[in-house]
Amino acid sequence: MIPQAVPDPTLRSATIKAIERALAAATANGSLGAPADGSAAGITIEVSRPANADHGDLATNLAMKLARPLRRAPLEIAQSIAAELSREVAADPAATPIASVAVAPPGFINLHLADASLDGVIARILAEPASWGRVAAPKSRRINVEFVSANPTGPLTIGNARGAFVGDVLCRILEAGGHTVAREYYFNDSGAQIGKLGATVFALRTGAPVPEDGYHGEYTQALADELPEPVLASAQAPGADPAEVVGAWAAGAVRTGIEASLAHLGVHFDLWKSEGSLHTEGWVERAVERLRAGGYVFEQDGATWFRSTAFGDDKDRVILRSNGEPTYFASDIGYVTEKFSRGFEELIYIWGADHHGTVARVRNAAEAMGYDKEAVRMLLIAWVRFIVDGVEVSMSKRAGTFITLDQLLDEVGVDAARWFFASRGPTSGIDFDIELAKKQSSENPVYYVQYAHARIASILRRAAEAGLEPAASVGEAIGGSAEALLARQVARLPEVVEDAAALEESQGITAFATELATAFHAFYRDAKVVDPAEPERSRSRLALVSAAKITLANALALLGISAPESM
RNA sequence: GUCCCCGUAGCUCAGUGGACAGAGCAACCGCCUUCUAAGCGGUAGGUCGAAGGUUCGAACCCUUCCGGGGACGCCA
Numbered sequence: 163m164i165p166q167a168v169p170d171p172t173l174r175s176a177t178i179k180a181i182e183r184a185l186a187a188a189t190a191n192g193s194l195g196a197p198a199d200g201s202a203a204g205i206t207i208e209v210s211r212p213a214n215a216d217h218g219d220l221a222t223n224l225a226m227k228l229a230r231p232l233r234r235a236p237l238e239i240a241q242s243i244a245a246e247l248s249r250e251v252a253a254d255p256a257a258t259p260i261a262s263v264a265v266a267p268p269g270f271i272n273l274h275l276a277d278a279s280l281d282g283v284i285a286r287i288l289a290e291p292a293s294w295g296r297v298a299a300p301k302s303r304r305i306n307v308e309f310v311s312a313n314p315t316g317p318l319t320i321g322n323a324r325g326a327f328v329g330d331v332l333c334r335i336l337e338a339g340g341h342t343v344a345r346e347y348y349f350n351d352s353g354a355q356i357g358k359l360g361a362t363v364f365a366l367r368t369g370a371p372v373p374e375d376g377y378h379g380e381y382t383q384a385l386a387d388e389l390p391e392p393v394l395a396s397a398q399a400p401g402a403d404p405a406e407v408v409g410a411w412a413a414g415a416v417r418t419g420i421e422a423s424l425a426h427l428g429v430h431f432d433l434w435k436s437e438g439s440l441h442t443e444g445w446v447e448r449a450v451e452r453l454r455a456g457g458y459v460f461e462q463d464g465a466t467w468f469r470s471t472a473f474g475d476d477k478d479r480v481i482l483r484s485n486g487e488p489t490y491f492a493s494d495i496g497y498v499t500e501k502f503s504r505g506f507e508e509l510i511y512i513w514g515a516d517h518h519g520t521v522a523r524v525r526n527a528a529e530a531m532g533y534d535k536e537a538v539r540m541l542l543i544a545w546v547r548f549i550v551d552g553v554e555v556s557m558s559k560r561a562g563t564f565i566t567l568d569q570l571l572d573e574v575g576v577d578a579a580r581w582f583f584a585s586r587g588p589t590s591g592i593d594f595d596i597e598l599a600k601k602q603s604s605e606n607p608v609y610y611v612q613y614a615h616a617r618i619a620s621i622l623r624r625a626a627e628a629g630l631e632p633a634a635s636v637g638e639a640i641g642g643s644a645e646a647l648l649a650r651q652v653a654r655l656p657e658v659v660e661d662a663a664a665l666e667e668s669q670g671i672t673a674f675a676t677e678l679a680t681a682f683h684a685f686y687r688d689a690k691v692v693d694p695a696e697p698e699r700s701r702s703r704l705a706l707v708s709a710a711k712i713t714l715a716n717a718l719a720l721l722g723i724s725a726p727e728s729m
Numbered sequence: 730g731u732c733c734c735c736g737u738a739g740c741u742c743a744g745u746g747g748a749c750a751g752a753g754c755a756a757c758c759g760c761c762u763u764c765u766a767a768g769c770g771g772u773a774g775g776u777c778g779a780a781g782g783u784u785c786g787a788a789c790c791c792u793u794c795c796g797g798g799g800a801c802g803c804c805a
Contacts, residue, residue, distance in 0.1 A: 476801085480802090515733080515798080518801080607753050617764085617767095673743065686764080
């Protein structure tokens with residue numbers, strides 16, 4: 163995805179600029195006094211949305227933060243800065259997004275946005291809807307995001323669902339936030355587990371008993387039934403290892419199924435990387451060489467070790483076992499090397515909480531290999547406890563006791579499932595009660611948001627029938643009480659995206675989408691949009707609800723959720 | 730034993746330094762001759778796990794404790 167060339171400044175960033183100008187002016191004219199030691203220099207201007215709408219559209223706590231370095235009462239500082247802000251509003255209203263300024267104890271500077279700046283945002287949304295909500299990154303990066311990465315020993319389970327959704331939504335948010343993102347799926351299709359899968363499928367096909375340590379899910383029978391004759395024949399050829407031959411085929415078949423499941427989720431990967439290729443292409447060797455060059459490799463007990471203790475780890479880690487086989491860790495560091503060789507500036511791993519122990523050692527190895535440790539980041543997703551009939555279901559592909567991702571989506575639906583995971587922080591543990599989810603799926607907040615979108619679509623259809631087209635912007639009517647409230651919510655999207663991209667979290671998007679839907683439903687109640695008797699007002703309001711519709715659709719798109727035209 | 734995450738309304742969860750702590754669901758009361766009632770308005774519900782500390786200001790930062798989950802392999 164190509165980052166947008168010319169990003170919109172948000173109303174928030176324009177406001178920060180205005181405050182910077184006011185601060186500079188107040189400093190220059192001496193009304194602030196001067197910090198004796200320059201300690202005020204490092205203070206950044208923060209602008210937030212007051213919880214109480216009576217306090218204005220935006221507020222800054224700048225005066226409180228300056229109180230100590232300037233050795234002055236915060237209220238006085240606030241008044242000095244507010245005076246400069248007001249001066250600019252009076253002198254050149256077009257240069258500032260602010261309409262009025264107020265100071266409140268203990269030192270808040272409260273700001274009201276100008277109608278004209280809000281109407282400018284509406285006009286911009288209607289003129290270029292596709293890019294609305296895409297912002298420039300403070301520092302644009304090429305980011306590699308690796309997620310799901312379940313080995314092809316069986317279908318994806320609901321245990322994989324959270325990682326898939328969280329990873330996909332994070333990618334969408336990072337792209338909207340001005341970064342370039344590659345989605346990767348890492349898998350091992352040649353290990354011992356694949357051999358066990360192959361032995362299981364081979365046994366089922368040939369009528370032999372399934373090995374004790376084989377796989378016992380129902381899907382293995384389907385694989386056995388589908389096993390092509392030629393593959394079976396080559397597995398039975400003299401000297402062949404049936405587990406390996408059938409396993410290779412089964413892994414491919416399972417992977418095809420996994421890709422189909424992910425496509426159903428709306429999750430797509432740019433690259434599927436096999437662990438085996440890291441060895442055959444020499445990346446593990448290169449990684450070991452980089453470590454050796456730094457003096458962080460040693461031999462002991464016939465094995466090759468990474469001196470992880472040099473980076474604060476409690477013990478050193480084996481790279482190559484005494485039998486010559488590489489460990490999983492060897493593949494990990496090979497992959498780090500391979501990823502960086504492709505020019506990524508940041509690697510993000512979406513891992514289950516059970517990978518906690520490997521985080522530090524992979525990052526340490528990255529540092530030891532000469533990469534920036536801070537550019538290797540792991541997002542650990544907390545476990546989801548799936549409850550069926552009041553009892554937790556543990557997911558085990560080996561035992562065959564699991565619920566597949568496809569089953570979950572048949573029950574709950576993609577949009578509802580996406581919303582469920584997007585609206586919760588990835589580190590918080592979740593209880594997912596299947597029965598409750600089914601029962602509540604029609605009451606899921608996602609439908610509340612989608613309904614607002616569908617309602618607007620309906621209004622636009624009615625308007626078209628009446629021969630009414632949206633105006634290019636709201637115009638004077640934006641000052642109306644109903645319009646003002648909705649326009650303010652609509653205008654927030656880029657700020658919400660900025661925050662979500664910086665925090666690498668999706669909850670802000672779902673919260674915003676809900677608030678915007680609420681604002682629209684209230685508008686719908688208070689303001690009749692399509693009214694042939696009032697064509698000018700209708701066109702003006704059509705412009706506003708059109709902008710709201712675009713904003714809802716773009717916010718939902720960030721979550722991978724559909725925006726229906728009717729419900 | 731060491732380390733990580735979590736503990737906020739009956740339930741599921743937002744909120745991580747600011748102005749009276751929020752949403753959805755569940756409960757209760759109202760609103761469809763009106764652009765989609767999957768909606769709107771209202772009522773009720775909280776010692777933000779506990780105790781100290783830092784701060785002008787703490788659900789948020791620090792310490793300790795309690796409770797829940799997870800991690801500590803020459804497994805993958």
